[in-house]
Amino acid sequence: MAVKLMHAVQYEGYGGGAASLKTGGGLSEYGVVKENLTVPRPPEVSAAEGAGLPVxxxxxxxxxxxxxxxxxxxxxxxxxxxxxxxxxxxxxxxxxxxxxxxxxxxxxxxxxxxxxxxxxxxxxxxxxxxxxxxxxxxxxxxxxxxxxxxxxxxxxxxxxxxxxxxxxxxxxxxxxxxxxxxxxxxxxxxxxxxxHYFWFEGENLRYLVELVKEGKLKTVIDSKFPLSKAEDAWAKSIDGHATGKIIVEP
Missing domain, CATH: 3.40.50.720 (NAD(P)-binding Rossmann-like Domain)
Known part of the structure; x- marks a missing residue:
């Protein structure tokens, strides 16, 4: 399934998901992931809010x-x-x-x-x-x-x-x-x-999306970067002083 991406495999249009732990994620506008690792994004959850959830x-x-x-x-x-x-x-x-x-x-x-x-x-x-x-x-x-x-x-x-x-x-x-x-x-x-070891499951991601939808969980966004400035976003993340999530947008 092709899913439009935000910050690794994230949320835009159809929904979002987590890439395989074995092969990792990436920064691109589109990606192919297994359907059971994706969850539809309801309209109540913005693309940026959903972007932090998969990882x-x-x-x-x-x-x-x-x-x-x-x-x-x-x-x-x-x-x-x-x-x-x-x-x-x-x-x-x-x-x-x-x-x-x-x-x-x-x-x-x-x-x-x-x-x-x-x-x-x-x-x-x-x-x-x-x-x-x-x-x-x-x-x-x-x-x-x-x-x-x-x-x-x-x-x-x-x-x-x-x-x-x-x-x-x-x-x-x-x-x-x-x-x-x-x-x-x-x-x-x-x-x-x-x-120190975790395995990600689609049902858990669905649960988190529902919490955000219901206002019981929030994604705090430190900053947003366009995909063309992904290196700057990564540098800020590595610096370790972000408050909440750093989002890369297409």
């Missing part, structure tokens, strides 16, 4: 539901969730989705984004440049049942004292040290765990 939104959703075990309808027990880099692409979705699941959310971000992250619903917000923020300590002293780690690498020694008995660190961009920690936790049967 960042799905990553946040899968981290919270499959790895952290959070029920987004709020029917499960309340969990304490930490979201690092909470003002970024994945982080700003994770905060909103965690609150839908009735979690107590602690979040980290830069000082300029504290009010922004509070408005997303976070119960506690830490400036990551302060000693408390660098130590990932909840102001209320809560231990985290799950950490949705969207920031640069932290050593396990920073996470461990802040985790509940069965707490997990779900690292969305694991490096070699994170992989080593994951392997060692498995080998030693540790109650604390480090997770």
């Amino acid at each position: 960042a939104g799905l990553t946040a959703h899968m981290a919270l539901t499959q790895s952290a075990g959070l029920k987004l309808d709020g029917s499960g027990p309340q969990k304490n969730i930490l979201v690092t880099a909470a003002s970024g692409g994945v982080g700003h979705y994770a905060v909103q989705l965690a609150k839908l699941g009735n979690a107590h959310v602690t979040a980290t971000c830069g000082a300029r984004n504290i009010d922004f992250v509070k408005n997303l619903g976070a119960d506690e917000v830490l400036d990551y440049k302060t000693p408390e923020g660098a130590a990932l300590k909840s102001p209320s002293g809560k231990k985290y049942d799950a950490v949705i780690h969207c920031a640069a690498a932290f050593p396990w020694s920073v996470f461990e004292p802040n985790l509940s008995t069965n707490g997990k660190v779900i690292d969305i961009t694991p490096g070699p040290s994170a992989m080593w920690t994951f392997a060692m936790k498995k080998l030693t049967f540790s109650k604390n765990n480090w997770c």
